[in-house]
Amino acid sequence: MDMQTNKKKLGLKEKYAHMTRGLDWETSYQSMDKVFPQATFEGIKIHDWDKWEDPFRLTMDSYWKYQAEKERKLYAVLDAFAQNNGHLGITDARYINAIKLFLTGISPLEYVAHRGFAAAGRNFPGVGPRVACLMQSLDEVRHAQTQIHALSNYNKHYDGFHDFKHMLERVWYLSVPKSFFDDAFSSGPFEWMIAIGFSFEYVLTNLLFVPFMSGAAYNGDMATVTFGFSAQSDEARHMTLGLECIKFMLEQDPDNLPIVQKWIDKWAWRGIRVLTLVGMMMDYMLPKRVMSWKEAWEIYFEQNGGALFGDLARYGVKVPECITQCTIDKEHISHQAWATFYQYGGAAAFHTWMPTDDEMDWLSAKYPTSFDKYYRARFTYWRDEAAKGNRFYTNTLPMLCQVCQIPMLFTEPDDPGQICYRESDYEGEKYHTCSDGCKKIFDDEPQKYIQAWLPVHQIYQGNCFPEGTDPTVEGFNPLAKVLEWYHLEHGKDNLDFEGSRDQKNFDTWRGLATKNT
């Protein structure tokens, strides 16, 4: 019988040192500055790139081995899910709308993150961060692919999953996540690392993946929870990269602190605004709820972020300045966002609905100071009107924030009954923002944000109709033409959940799955 022996191998530290150092060379026929043109313009000073160390000490050979194992586990589950009609095991068909929003609004960003980390890896002159960025870039393309694969099974049965890539570049609310990543990608490599590597991955990604995926499990969606947790197993490494990156910048030169602090303030706020969509998914779109958005916020931002910033205080880093506003907002944003999507449900690529009485009771227990006082009466009124056949859809277009691109739906910090507007002048034009946080970002780089592709402005300028559309013909219906341009089929992909094709099909198929006649 063969005896298993443990051959003496290189230790983790030695292996990491061998496989992440001395892999590069000094260029000779071009200057290093020309080869790495983006390394200095942001003002970050780096004196010794070798001080960079990945605490996981992961090398490419181990990376492939463990990633392959993750993929095998994931695809075994996806196969089982498809073979066993797993989609009929979810709590109810309203849930599917949460993953439509995930596929259209989040999965394509994984792909942008793949590109962004590939670019950051290319642009950093140090080998350590380049290896780490390469792994993260590969992780991100894996996430995009596995999410698309997992959700393609739903596309066989339900509406709204059919053209996420086309929609990302056109649909009004998808410009929110898209512009967030475009903003980060069009900055320099160091700002990208603070924006995505640190602020998004370390401070905010837990809010997206952990409670929401646990929620997917709770709602019987085996496919989503599995890709979510498979992706999240990479996130732990990404978070470590983000934290390492910020420590590295701060330790390299004291002049880096004010630049880094400005980016932390900016990207914490940008990220939190985008996560409004996740808050709404957790509080309204999961039929069976794990925890409220506010509870998730308190665990993963206030407690965990508090620990992080307490630790970074030794470098002089301060907690992001938006924290006061966020503490007020956590009571409101999920309700305000869902109210907006409900009203604009005619132009969304998923179904909307008003919560049941039980669900409203849950919301008022979770939001004792805000839900009953500001939202319940309005939601009950809309629901009663819909029951009478007067389902309300708004037909005008909202004003959008020039920075986060979210419709003006948020309220004043000191008055939840008053919509918040801020205004800036730049080169003779007026620009509107949704908050002090977004106004500050605009005022700091107006030349960047005046270029924003704002869906509402573009619709009004006539840029969002199918080619050959003549808006002057009699009876022209602009909304119908915009939906056509979005590849969104009116009456199937949009409108209320009640009476939708998804609702009918799910009920029929689940009936077939449990009965013989």
Place this chain on the structure above:
Amino acid sequence: MSTVFIAFQTNDDTRPIIESILADNPHAVLDEQPAMVKINAEGHLVINRESIEERIGRHFDLQELQINLITISGHLDEDDDQFSLTWKN
């Protein structure tokens, strides 16, 4: 003292890992959630290769943790024998 944490998928691979962590970190608190297990600990948390090996009866590479890992909080340090998370404040 701030809290560090680590979360794993709930499955057969992670059960002995979680047992080891709880045995080696008496101050750690287990938080079971749908499909996942989160372990919270004040200040510091350590995972020892040997403790896991005792439970599973085979050689274990700490990098295998990554397969079922969901999230962490704290400064990480990892070598062949130990995986640790710490907040220094």
